[in-house]
Amino acid sequence: MSAQTDPLYPGMTLEAADRDSHDAAEPVIFGFWIFLMSDLLLFAVLFATYAAMSTHGQADAPGPRELFELGSIFIETMLLLGSTFTFGMASLAMKYDQGAGAVVFWMVVTGLLGAGFLGFEISDFYQFAVIEGAPPQASGFLSSFYALVATHGLHVASALVWMVVMFVQIAVFGLSREVKLRIMRLALFWHMLDVVWVGIFTFVFLFGVVQ
Amino acid sequence: MNKRLTPKIDAACKRDLRQYTIGYVLAMILSLAAFVIVWQGLVAGLTALAVLSVLATVQIVVHFHYFLHIGLEKSHRDDLYLILFTVLIVALMVAGTIWILYDQHSRM
Numbered sequence: 001m002s003a004q005t006d007p008l009y010p011g012m013t014l015e016a017a018d019r020d021s022h023d024a025a026e027p028v029i030f031g032f033w034i035f036l037m038s039d040l041l042l043f044a045v046l047f048a049t050y051a052a053m054s055t056h057g058q059a060d061a062p063g064p065r066e067l068f069e070l071g072s073i074f075i076e077t078m079l080l081l082g083s084t085f086t087f088g089m090a091s092l093a094m095k096y097d098q099g100a101g102a103v104v105f106w107m108v109v110t111g112l113l114g115a116g117f118l119g120f121e122i123s124d125f126y127q128f129a130v131i132e133g134a135p136p137q138a139s140g141f142l143s144s145f146y147a148l149v150a151t152h153g154l155h156v157a158s159a160l161v162w163m164v165v166m167f168v169q170i171a172v173f174g175l176s177r178e179v180k181l182r183i184m185r186l187a188l189f190w191h192m193l194d195v196v197w198v199g200i201f202t203f204v205f206l207f208g209v210v211q
Numbered sequence: 212m213n214k215r216l217t218p219k220i221d222a223a224c225k226r227d228l229r230q231y232t233i234g235y236v237l238a239m240i241l242s243l244a245a246f247v248i249v250w251q252g253l254v255a256g257l258t259a260l261a262v263l264s265v266l267a268t269v270q271i272v273v274h275f276h277y278f279l280h281i282g283l284e285k286s287h288r289d290d291l292y293l294i295l296f297t298v299l300i301v302a303l304m305v306a307g308t309i310w311i312l313y314d315q316h317s318r319m
Contacts, residue, residue: 201245
């Protein structure tokens with residue numbers, strides 16, 4: 001795997017502007033992929049639980065059809081998709097050495113979109129749990145719904161914390177090799193969360209309204 | 212885009228930018244299609260579930276290709292195998308869970 005000029009690992013490579021960091025990236029990026037895949041397994045089990053509970057576990061509580069409001073789900077989808085694109089711009093700014101300012105700018109835009117997503121999600125949860133009387137303990141469907149969707153939300157929130165930590169590191173160390181490698185892993189994490197969201201908006205919200 | 216970049220790297224930068232833009236536009240179209248199908252009630256019942264599943268699967272592949280840069284190139288094989296193996300495990304767990312629980316439910 002060593003003597004080749006191809007990118008050594010998938011994802012946004014640093015080949016163009018920083019050959020040394022590019023070589024150092026291979027093991028840490030592959031290791032992070034292993035984490036991402038194990039994280040995906042966690043979501044898969046939550047999805048499976050939800051699939052069973054959403055049809056058999058509604059009890060007397062409101063079901064998906066009465067509860068879900070697709071308008072805010074659509075806005076959340078657009079916010080997260082936009083943030084995936086802006087993080088791509090941050091990765092490009094880093095790859096092509098356009099300076100820490102450009103990287104931080106695009107990451108701030110990404111972070112704001114991500115925070116907007118979380119804001120809408122929290123307001124959805126409030127709407128469901130408090131206003132419409134459908135808290136997690138009301139039925140098996142609701143327990144598994146909040147477990148799945150909030151686990152995703154928690155991931156987004158921790159990615160935002162990670163982003164803030166990266167801003168501090170950029171301010172202190174500049175775009176050093178270690179900082180670049182950490183931003184690359186954050187980028188993979190962020191893109192993967194959007195993949196999980198595609199599953200959530202399709203299999204939870206759209207399926208719930210159609211059924 | 213940047214004065215310090217050589218023409219070759221500049222071309223690579225434009226190519227990468229185009230990749231992200233194509234991915235973003237495709238993902239946007241696929242998401243919109245899924246929501247419009249449900250909003251307009253274009254298809255119903257099991258057909259709707261099938262169409263939505265296909266749209267989601269295509270969108271996930273688009274995300275992996277354009278944003279996570281997973282391809283069929285030799286240098287990407289390790290990661291591709293890792294992802295495909297995970298997909299197998301995920302499919303076994305999800306399909307198995309749903310199968311068993313639906314079966315159990317139909318007996319109650």
